Amino acid sequence: MPLFMDIHKGMEGLTAQAVAEAHKKDLQKQGKYGVKYLKYWFNEKDGTVFCLSQAPNKEAALKVHDEAHGLHPDEIIEVKEGS
Amino acid sequence: MPLFMDIHKGMEGLTAQAVAEAHKKDLQKQGKYGVKYLKYWFNEKDGTVFCLSQAPNKEAALKVHDEAHGLHPDEIIEVKEGS
Numbered sequence: 001m002p003l004f005m006d007i008h009k010g011m012e013g014l015t016a017q018a019v020a021e022a023h024k025k026d027l028q029k030q031g032k033y034g035v036k037y038l039k040y041w042f043n044e045k046d047g048t049v050f051c052l053s054q055a056p057n058k059e060a061a062l063k064v065h066d067e068a069h070g071l072h073p074d075e076i077i078e079v080k081e082g083s
Numbered sequence: 084m085p086l087f088m089d090i091h092k093g094m095e096g097l098t099a100q101a102v103a104e105a106h107k108k109d110l111q112k113q114g115k116y117g118v119k120y121l122k123y124w125f126n127e128k129d130g131t132v133f134c135l136s137q138a139p140n141k142e143a144a145l146k147v148h149d150e151a152h153g154l155h156p157d158e159i160i161e162v163k164e165g166s
Contacts, residue, residue: 005124005133016163023165041088041135041162048160050088050133052124075132079124080099082106 001040001054003081004061006073011047019049025050025068032067033060049073084137086164087130087144089156094130102132108151115150116143128136132156 019042026037035055042049051073055061058076065071102125109120118138125132128161138144141159148154 003124016165019165034143040165041086042165043162045158046160048162050162077129079126079131079133082099082102082123082125 001005001034001036001056004053004058004081005078005079006051006053006061006076008049008051008071008073009047009074011049011071014042014047014049016044022071023051026064029068029081030064033056033063035060035064037064052079061065084117084139086121087136087138087141087159088162089136089144089148091132091134091154092130092157094132094154097125097127097130099125099127105152105154106121106134109147112151112158113147116146118143118147119148129131135137135162 022042030037035053037051037053040049040051053061106123113120118136120136123132123134136144
């Protein structure tokens with residue numbers, strides 16, 4: 001199944017706890033769309049979040065974010081993982 | 084040690100093999116600067132590459148890229164990994 005990296009930029013007041021809660025909501029919604037949110041990385045100072053997911057397509061990955069917490073990423077890019 | 088995500092955009096003629104070779108060169112140079120390139124993800128169509136590294140600081144991570152293959156990323160962001 002394809003992999004996607006999405007990027008959220010400049011999220012104001014971002015905290016580790018807030019991202020963890022948003023991620024938890026993704027995990028709760030993802031099954032409905034056949035998506036698996038795998039990992040995320042974040043920077044609290046500049047409000048950046050990267051999310052790596054496995055999804056049937058870009059739209060499904062975005063749908064999970066939209067329904068889970070409404071935090072739409074600035075970009076989402078289909079990727080392959082290097083070995 | 085801090086983690087960094089860097090992003091290379093719009094690399095023309097990007098192939099899986101070319102990224103793999105560049106990554107291999109990073110691995111050869113990284114010890115000199117106390118850096119560990121952990122993973123990378125790429126998109127051949129739009130020429131995007133994400134590299135995740137563990138490094139003492141941003142400059143050390145960039146130094147490895149510069150010396151290994153000269154492919155300077157468009158952005159590099161210090162990140163924490165979500166659990």
